[in-house]
Amino acid sequence: MKTLSRKQREVQEREARILEVAQELLVQHGYHGLSMDRIAEVLEYSKGTMYQHFSCKEEVLLALANQALAVRLQMFRCAAAYRGRTRERLIATGLASELFVKLFPHHFTVEQVIRLPSVWEKTSPRRRDAMRAFEMQCIAVIGGIVRDAIACGDMELPTGTSPEHIVFGLWSMTFGALSIAMTSVSLSDAGLQDPLAVLHENQSRLVDGYGWRPLSHEYDYQATAEKILSTVFSAESRAAAARNRA
Amino acid sequence: MKTLSRKQREVQEREARILEVAQELLVQHGYHGLSMDRIAEVLEYSKGTMYQHFSCKEEVLLALANQALAVRLQMFRCAAAYRGRTRERLIATGLASELFVKLFPHHFTVEQVIRLPSVWEKTSPRRRDAMRAFEMQCIAVIGGIVRDAIACGDMELPTGTSPEHIVFGLWSMTFGALSIAMTSVSLSDAGLQDPLAVLHENQSRLVDGYGWRPLSHEYDYQATAEKILSTVFSAESRAAAARNRA
DNA sequence: ACCTGAACACCGTTCAAGT
DNA sequence: ACCTGAACACCGTTCAAGT
Numbered sequence: 327m328k329t330l331s332r333k334q335r336e337v338q339e340r341e342a343r344i345l346e347v348a349q350e351l352l353v354q355h356g357y358h359g360l361s362m363d364r365i366a367e368v369l370e371y372s373k374g375t376m377y378q379h380f381s382c383k384e385e386v387l388l389a390l391a392n393q394a395l396a397v398r399l400q401m402f403r404c405a406a407a408y409r410g411r412t413r414e415r416l417i418a419t420g421l422a423s424e425l426f427v428k429l430f431p432h433h434f435t436v437e438q439v440i441r442l443p444s445v446w447e448k449t450s451p452r453r454r455d456a457m458r459a460f461e462m463q464c465i466a467v468i469g470g471i472v473r474d475a476i477a478c479g480d481m482e483l484p485t486g487t488s489p490e491h492i493v494f495g496l497w498s499m500t501f502g503a504l505s506i507a508m509t510s511v512s513l514s515d516a517g518l519q520d521p522l523a524v525l526h527e528n529q530s531r532l533v534d535g536y537g538w539r540p541l542s543h544e545y546d547y548q549a550t551a552e553k554i555l556s557t558v559f560s561a562e563s564r565a566a567a568a569r570n571r572a
Numbered sequence: 573m574k575t576l577s578r579k580q581r582e583v584q585e586r587e588a589r590i591l592e593v594a595q596e597l598l599v600q601h602g603y604h605g606l607s608m609d610r611i612a613e614v615l616e617y618s619k620g621t622m623y624q625h626f627s628c629k630e631e632v633l634l635a636l637a638n639q640a641l642a643v644r645l646q647m648f649r650c651a652a653a654y655r656g657r658t659r660e661r662l663i664a665t666g667l668a669s670e671l672f673v674k675l676f677p678h679h680f681t682v683e684q685v686i687r688l689p690s691v692w693e694k695t696s697p698r699r700r701d702a703m704r705a706f707e708m709q710c711i712a713v714i715g716g717i718v719r720d721a722i723a724c725g726d727m728e729l730p731t732g733t734s735p736e737h738i739v740f741g742l743w744s745m746t747f748g749a750l751s752i753a754m755t756s757v758s759l760s761d762a763g764l765q766d767p768l769a770v771l772h773e774n775q776s777r778l779v780d781g782y783g784w785r786p787l788s789h790e791y792d793y794q795a796t797a798e799k800i801l802s803t804v805f806s807a808e809s810r811a812a813a814a815r816n817r818a
Numbered sequence: 819a820c821c822t823g824a825a826c827a828c829c830g831t832t833c834a835a836g837t
Numbered sequence: 838a839c840c841t842g843a844a845c846a847c848c849g850t851t852c853a854a855g856t
Binding site for chain 1: 601602603605681684685687688691707711733736737743756762767771773777778779780782
């Protein structure tokens, strides 16, 4: 671990400030309000300098996404380390996802945009691989919980099913529900006033469908959720609540 | 039903051609390749004329989305009308979603973009309401199947759960899975070579979790799926297969 | 009444000129 | 070696002038 030269530190710091401002612009003015011009203007850099740090606008977005994904992975790892039964640890990771979108509300926009093919193809292999790695590590964390459940007898894996199948089920349901909840305009008209509560119910039913014990009617998972929020993620919960009030 | 004047017909026709070209540009060059400039150029209209049909670029996108959503609703209705048990009709709607994304691959991009807050807020109330209406009618179709299942005794609704909760579960899982499958880069690295097959498995498990009979191990739903594809959606299946080959 | 295309503001990106 | 900002190409949107 070599100490960085003053120059290198300066570059790193400037990069961090660019991302800071980019995030601010995104949160305050939406995707439309984010431009290389504006970032440069706020930071009083020239446009040219921006391009020494990021080869294009898309790279700024992907860097922003990766920053957030690093935090999410950390939160997943905390969640998976919860001392409890395997299904409780799974619930902890679900709550981590929800807290994450509350703490990084702009990330949803970023991720949606970055995944557009015409945006994605302009990004650099280095940052793409970083994103891929975060994604796979998240899958591995949840997959680990599934494997633990099988190892300790909380669940039998159906033949032809791999632990990743279950991970994909939870991932797609949670991603889909949060995505719809954030952007759909007809949810409460359709009788879905509290999409998060409904998501929890559906997650339970899915896991019940795989026979992961204790089944939802055999155990008080509501109490588990409350305990997790007040212990593992007490700081995050308070921050999310504060953000909601604002 | 009054006949339209020649002028009115011309306007309608031109609007249709604008959307046609917009879709083409989107499919061939991605979101980045779609611009008012290019549409006008291809159709040999002036830029100004474009703005007599659509007040902004976002309106073109939303009109495109609504066009596709009308087709999807139609497909859902065909699916729900399948003569079979309630769970089979549910499977038919799931297959309809999949065929829809295969037949309108650009729609996913459009829907992702249209839902960005900074894009959404520029659209007109008229087209927004149209989109909302399509969304709610889709929910109503699936909700109807759930209600039928309850009515005929294939399922008991847990207390505190409404049919829309189950609809939301299936909707979020299917939307999430298709969205991830279309855009994620690490799926097959993570051992998920056939995300659609895994989606089917997870849908089954979710519905099993709600106790919707016959449960997946009591019935050959694989055969059901094949029959649906070759009867209700035979034309769509063939079109999707042809598109896959291209 | 409708259409046109010049004009404007803004944006991403590049690069010759400066330090 | 690094930074700057003028310059270019492109885009969304408007509107005075034309028919």
